[in-house]
Amino acid sequence: MAAGTDPAQPGGGRGRAPHAHSGRAAMSSRSQGAPQPGGRRDPLFPVPGQPRRDGTAPPAAAEGGERPTRARPQHTAPPSAPRAGRCVSRAGRAAMAAAVSAAALGKAAGVAYGYGESGGGRGGSFLGPRVPAEVEAMARGVQDVGKDTFRRLLKVAVNALEGKDCKESVKLIAESTNLSEEQLAFLISGMYTLLREALRLPLSTFKQEVFKEDLKELRIPEDFIVDFSSVVFGNRRPASEGTALVQRSRLPSVQDFKWRVDVAISTSSLARALQPSILMMMKLSDGTAHRFEVPVAKFQELRYNVALILKEMNDLEKRSILKIQD
């Protein structure tokens, strides 16, 4: 699953067309370098407007602005599976797991093209060159769903994105509508994936019109598009963003920290010890507790390192890597 593989692959005609910016060429593993300026004809780097080598039309520059040419980083499907899985009952989970793993394969293959993230044109949607299987299934299945049921399903997906447990709501929907387990599974997982991918893109580059265009390509009904838009671009967005920040993959964190300064007066091996030391107890977020003793020399080392870390963090905040703007 390597990103940045050689784009000269069969069936990769679309992926080979560079944008006018040199960002694409920088990502390519070819040694040729930036596209030729001044309109010189190079068969591998067609200037936009020229007919392409494989005869397909260049993707329409739908939006007025420029297209960012960052490659989509690799996604792994598993993080979404347990999250969405919380909302779907056992029987539906198998269908959804299959759909989600198919989506992962689709995404892995899609990433090799390094497509720009927000785009118009066929297949260049914010979901990537290959639309995940469950989103397609949802787009098809949602045609027959009533507005009320759709809104309830959307609510479940949004709650899942915000980290809430929604088993109850899904059970209610299953009971009150005549949708099968399988239909529910791909409808909810499709909506969840679509929203998650849309919420991932920063608002500065991803505009509402592009999003609506992409949803129209998927043939989702107009009022449902409006509902999706209001979730992604409305005022509920900070809640989903907040949860996304908290829920990323991370190691257990320190939840509680207690210490005590002791002086050993006498021990079994030394009658007059008079050694100070520190007893520390750390509780981590995964429930484990660690209790240990720190001799004074080690404590000075710890103190020094803490000061060093603080200084490094301070320096890092001033550096430009944290100021990437789209």
Place this chain on the structure above:
Amino acid sequence: MATVGQFVDIKWKLGVAMSSDTCRSLKYPYVTVTLKVADPSGQITDRSFEMTIPQFKNFFRQFKEMAAVLETV
């Protein structure tokens, strides 16, 4: 008695806790005991525990009683 471990060694420490994150001037005496025990499989592990002075006095009294009973056997 195959399910009970074997006592290997004991180490102790008498100390005074001077201060902590919750109390600036503790001055709290305590006894820490570390027992080295071999469990039935032969694995040697350290078990530590801390006692307050009253707890330690009780601990000591237990051992005095054990010693006294052993005398009579």
